[in-house]
Amino acid sequence: MNKNTKQKLINLLKKSSKHSHYQILPSQLVQYFEDKDYLPTGKVDSExxxxxxxxxxxxxxxxxxxxxxxxxxxFESINSEAKHVTYIEGNEEHANFAMKLTKILKLTKQISIKNQYFNFTQKRYDEKFNVCFLLNVLHHVGDDFNSGLKNIGxxxxxxxxxLNNSSSFCDILIFQLGFNWQGNVHKPLFKNGTKKEMIDFIKKGTKNHWNIKTIGIxxxxxxxxxxxxxNxxxxxxxxxxGEFKNRPIFIMKKINV
Ligand SMILES: C[S@@+](CC[C@H](N)C(=O)[O-])C[C@H]1O[C@@H](n2cnc3c(N)ncnc32)[C@H](O)[C@@H]1O
Structure with missing residues (x-):
């Protein structure tokens, strides 16, 4: 990778947003970057x-x-030999970064980049997918997307x-949720902030659409x-x-798949 390309990627990574410096770099980039170039907080992404x-x-x-x-x-899905990934991201800088990297790595046939806020209210989506990553997005409802919600309820x-709408376009869902609405500690989604409350809430609410196959802790x-x-x-x-690492990872299978 030449110096100019690398600098362009760094500039995009450094554009600050609410969710910047979040993930570590995909493994294709690790060899080219040092901590001084870009140091994300990292969200135990490899784990x-x-x-x-x-x-x-x-x-x-x-x-x-x-x-x-x-x-x-x-990018890690591609490293795990996925056939195709559709990436959807509302933030322009993050999507530009992913787009640039897709081109650099010559993965434009395997990865489609969409810079848009996903419309979760739709019951149908024009494509169907085997696996959907929906990690740490839905507690931002009313904030990153669907503004104007009245209260936590x-x-x-x-x-x-x-979550239930997603079962119309996705067979397996990998899901994570924050404990606080919009990431605000003054707006807890569950009274005692326990994993059990979150797990019971997801299980009960989705039982007609999803089977929870595994939960990672x-x-x-x-x-x-x-x-x-x-266990x-x-x-x-x-x-x-800390709060992030307490968030369970749900692996859910659509009912009747
Ligand atoms: C907290 S980060 C989680 C990132 C990643 N999923 C993970 O867990 O490592 C939330 C990301 O979702 C994006 N986002 C929020 N609402 C979205 C929506 N409706 N459609 C697409 N992207 C969205 C934000 O811009 C941000 O990059």
Whole structure:
């Protein structure tokens, strides 16, 4: 990669937005970049990915990545031999970055980049996908998209509705939700902020559309963070690792697939 191209990518990565400096770089870029070029906070992206690919074979699958940010899960899906990824991202700079990288890596046949806010209210989508990543987007309802929601109760209704709508275009859903509406600690979605409350809420609300196949829970093992399957011990809220790492990863299969 020449210096000029690299600088263009860095400039796009550094454009600040509410969700900038979020994901680490996809592995295709790691060799070209140093910490001084770009240092994201990182959201245990590799660890999240590892849990996903341990539980779903992405090979030959068609993928939808909603709220793809800087493309970590999109590009890593291609590394896991997915057939095609449709990346959708509302933020212009993030989408421009993903578009540029797709061209640099000559992946324009395997990746479609769409710079738009996904319309979750639609019950149908013109394409169908084997696997959909919907990670850490829906608690931003009323903020990043669908502005003007009255209160947390309405937001929670929408989250369930949008999840259920997704079963019309997606067979397997990989889903994560924040504990706070719009990421605001003063707007907790659940009274005690526990994983159990979130899991019960998702299970109950989606039971006619989705089967929850597996739930991943972050734990520290020998100093490393790993996502293990949910069990009676790791379900407890762990304040030492912070809010993000307490968010379960749901792997859900559409009913009747
Ligand atoms: C909190 S980040 C999560 C990024 C990524 N999914 C992950 O978990 O690593 C949310 C991302 O979704 C984007 N976003 C929010 N609402 C969206 C929508 N309706 N359609 C597409 N992108 C959206 C934001 O711009 C941001 O990049």
């Amino acid at each position: 999240r990915l590892l849990f996903v690919i341990k539980n779903i074979n992405l090979k030959n699958k068609t993928i939808l990545d909603i709220g793809g940010n800087t493309g970590f899960f999109t 309405v937001a929670k209704e929408k989250i369930i509705k949008y 972050a734990e520290i093992e020998n100093g490393d963070l790993v996502y293990n399957k949910l 009676k011990n790791n379900i407890n809220r762990n304040d030492e690792i």
